[in-house]
Amino acid sequence: MNRNVTGKSSRLRIVCASIWRRPTGKFAVVVLGLWIAVAAVSLFWTPRSLWDTDGFNTWAAPSAAHWLGTDGTGADVFSWLMAGSATNLLIAVLAVLVAGLLGTALTAAMISARFSRGDADRGRGADADDTGSVSGTRRNVRVAGPAGSSALAHGSVVAVDALISIPTILVALMLAVPFGGSIWVIVAACGLSYGLNLARVARPAALLVANSAYVEAARRAGGSSWNVLVHHVLPNIRPVMTVQLSMAAGTSVLAEAGLTYLGVGVPSGTASWGHSLATSAKFIAVYPATVLWVGLTVTLAVLALNLFGDALRDAADPLTNPALRQNSARIVTDDDADGDHDYVTVSIRITEADE
């Protein structure tokens, strides 16, 4: 294949550089990097053991031995926060993964009618002149049952519209009744809610792409529905999705805090930021300073994820990031008289005059 597009790696480099150039992006990257590093370190080492309790040294003020003081059992607050960062990272990553998969599947289902309708329209004409084609690159466009596909599309739109108003916490509570509070309940509840949200947000963009000329071209070139979806539709809605998923990661941290406080999140004994926040909340009247640090950690992490999403939106969108517009485009021509289709790859460089 003569794919003459600017390489993936250079595109990635442009996006990363644009994020780093913004002050908020820099802040986000630094905080997220720190979070990941601390989470990794906490797997092997924390200043104190989590279970190193001391009944005579509860609610101690910050000192050299206990950087953020101790909690109600005399355990080191800083160590618990460190260990919690790993749990929250795991929850965020898993929630984003579930939401991403569910959201992508739902989006694909929602726009599936577009494909099949195109199939049906084209199917009649294309099949006729396609039968004798010897060109190896062409395959018969499989005609999916338009009725079945449009039912799938309609059904998924309806399901998303109806279920999106069910709050995350209700799903979590529903799951917590049979299964009890656990990381998996949080991941499932967040993944479900954000997956629905993602599908709703990505749908307009996906429809726009599905109706575009290049998708039409790809279909005519013989791409199967799956191929077109994976190589043409998804890459073009990825910026929208990545931003949403970044926000979802932030919300999962907030959800974990809320759910754990309510007793349906991370089980007691597992370190998490929600756990640290909940334990310090109970004794706020006695020792208010602990809660400040714990809350600040959570807020900074969520803020970083949200700002990262914002920065990514601007950096990954060719409309707002001129550096990305210097790509070459591939043009497929379809002008042979004999009905045989030739594909000519042409490179166009669009360059801003002042860049």
Add this chain to the structure above:
Amino acid sequence: MKFTLQRLGLLVVALAVVSVLIFAAIRVLPGDVAAVMAGMNASPARIAALRAELGLDEPLVVQYLSWLKGVVTGDFGTSMLTGQPIAAIVAGRAAVTFPLILLGLAIALVLGISLGCAAVLARRCWVRSLLQAIAVVGGAVPALWAGLLLILLLGSGTGVLSVLPTQGFPQDGWASPGRALTCLVLPALTVGIIVGASIMRYTRSALLDVETNGDVIALAMACGMTRRRAMVTVGLRLATPQLVSVVGLTFAEMITGVMVVENLFALPGIGTGLVTDIGQRDLIAVQGELLMLAAFFLVVGFAVDVAHRTLDPRLERAA
């Protein structure tokens, strides 16, 4: 009209699906519902009696249908712990939660829309940046932490300005409206600030969206309005449908904050009650309460979608 009817049909279908899911969630419990409800050291006879009483020996479909029949006629069953009808218990809790939600939402809307407009219209650049920063940071604060900070700031006993009660709700409820209301001020402020921050962000981006996409604001200014006036009268009206949708979605997320806040401030509301009932394994009550909450949110979603349609006639024409 067609849209409303379609959406109504969707609401009914969604309600049916959710009711099945909730019913299944209670039934897939590892072990026996009756054994769980009766407690750890109940005699087998007691468990058997409970099974018979709850109709657990019937096939699942019969159980589901009889539950559904009760629900439709407003009979959600009785609580295992107090023996009161569940509908009455929830009604009592709603008398705390709904005023809290409404008060919180009112604070959020006033704060969010006015500050959101200011974040676009303020003359000085640093004021705009500051407001935007407040909105972004506000969206990252956990509800629990916001509540704790407000307690530290304003709560009686612990607070810097100890002016407002931080725990509980009057025993006699709304019979003493003044005291009841003061108990709700801090919780509502917590919810209002959290939700207000996200409404502020949405207001800001919706207004900027109206200004940059289309010439409406430019036209209004050409007709002699100042930018500020054009944005507030024309821009805000055009942004309203979008805002209603967003506020509807925010509303669903808001309930997490409301539940946390109820717990933090020890208010006897729906959230506190549901968590207590789950903890005490009062499963028939949990089943009814989950369904009522889910139904509430589905109805809100329906109302928001219909309102969005009504507020934006362009959608009607496009369809």
